[in-house]
Amino acid sequence: MDFSGKVALVTGGSGDIGRTIAEALADAGADVAVSYIGEAARAGEVVEVLRKAGRRSYAVQLDQRDPKSIDDCVRSVIGHFGRIDILINNAGWNIGIPFGDLAALTPEIWDRVLETNLRGPFLLARGFGAELRRHKSGRIVNIATLAGIAPGGSSIAYAASKAALIHLTHCLAVALSPDVTVNCVAPGLVEGTRMAERVPDAVKQSARAQSVLGRTGSADDIAQMVVAYCRTDSVTGQTIVVDGGNPMGMH
Numbered sequence: 639m640d641f642s643g644k645v646a647l648v649t650g651g652s653g654d655i656g657r658t659i660a661e662a663l664a665d666a667g668a669d670v671a672v673s674y675i676g677e678a679a680r681a682g683e684v685v686e687v688l689r690k691a692g693r694r695s696y697a698v699q700l701d702q703r704d705p706k707s708i709d710d711c712v713r714s715v716i717g718h719f720g721r722i723d724i725l726i727n728n729a730g731w732n733i734g735i736p737f738g739d740l741a742a743l744t745p746e747i748w749d750r751v752l753e754t755n756l757r758g759p760f761l762l763a764r765g766f767g768a769e770l771r772r773h774k775s776g777r778i779v780n781i782a783t784l785a786g787i788a789p790g791g792s793s794i795a796y797a798a799s800k801a802a803l804i805h806l807t808h809c810l811a812v813a814l815s816p817d818v819t820v821n822c823v824a825p826g827l828v829e830g831t832r833m834a835e836r837v838p839d840a841v842k843q844s845a846r847a848q849s850v851l852g853r854t855g856s857a858d859d860i861a862q863m864v865v866a867y868c869r870t871d872s873v874t875g876q877t878i879v880v881d882g883g884n885p886m887g888m889h
């Protein structure tokens with residue numbers, strides 16, 4: 639794919655990894671919308687950086703737990719740019735609940751995690767699907783986690799939601815073929831992020847100890863994998879792990 643004239647939406651572009659993905663897509667030549675749920679100022683900073691780099695960019699408010707907010711976002715992005723070529727389902731939510739503490743994982747928390755991390759990406763793909771298909775070269779990249787492949791991470795609900803997101807990647811790759819490729823990046827712990835702060839300490843220590851490279855996942859490497867998926871024409875339904883080489887993620 640030649641990125642010039644192409645339009646991307648990075649959900650959660652106000653977040654730590656989303657910002658890096660937005661910058662990498664802009665660097666590759668795309669115009670980029672970034673979504674936020676509450677952190678308008680952080681989203682605004684990202685927009686400024688992308689505009690200074692010579693790209694068109696704007697921030698859109700999105701609560702992907704809310705189907706109406708998703709419909710509004712779809713209308714807003716297509717209204718603003720007149721098209722969309724690339725959807726990066728990066729926004730997510732977690733909370734630290736040790737696996738053994740089943741009682742703490744309430745139905746409300748379960749629903750919040752699953753609605754944000756699984757139903758939201760599906761409804762966004764559904765909402766943007768027709769427009770992504772229109773140019774016959776659409777791209778979706780979902781951001782899952784190593785915890786969606788091997789049991790671990792911030793909570794059982796988070797791990798289950800991301801395991802389902804990985805399989806949603808397979809299902810959408812079939813559903814949207816041949817016009818849209820759908821792929822997934824599964825990061826391990828990314829140090830210094832807001833989300834990593836909500837991961838129990840024991841889980842963080844284990845991620846550090848198990849990475850054979852002696853370092854955990856990098857937001858830059860995640861962003862470069864997203865760009866690579868978007869560039870390719872014959873890769874779909876795939877998941878790549880970016881985690882410093884935890885043997886649990888090696889297939």
Ligand SMILES: NC(=O)c1ccc[n+]([C@@H]2O[C@H](COP(=O)([O-])OP(=O)(O)OC[C@H]3O[C@@H](n4cnc5c(N)ncnc54)[C@H](OP(=O)(O)O)[C@@H]3O)[C@@H](O)[C@H]2O)c1
Nearest residue numbers: 650652653654655674675676677701702729730828831833
């Ligand atoms: N950080 C890690 O160690 C790590 C590891 C593996 C996978 N991941 C995955 O990488 C992705 C990005 O994580 P991150 O570390 O960049 O997290 P982050 O800094 O907490 O960013 C999360 C983003 O999602 C947005 N968001 C939260 N709830 C939302 C909702 N209901 N609707 C729409 N947007 C919502 C936030 O908006 P506001 O900024 O407005 O709050 C923010 O932009 C997530 O999918 C996460 O699961 C992260």
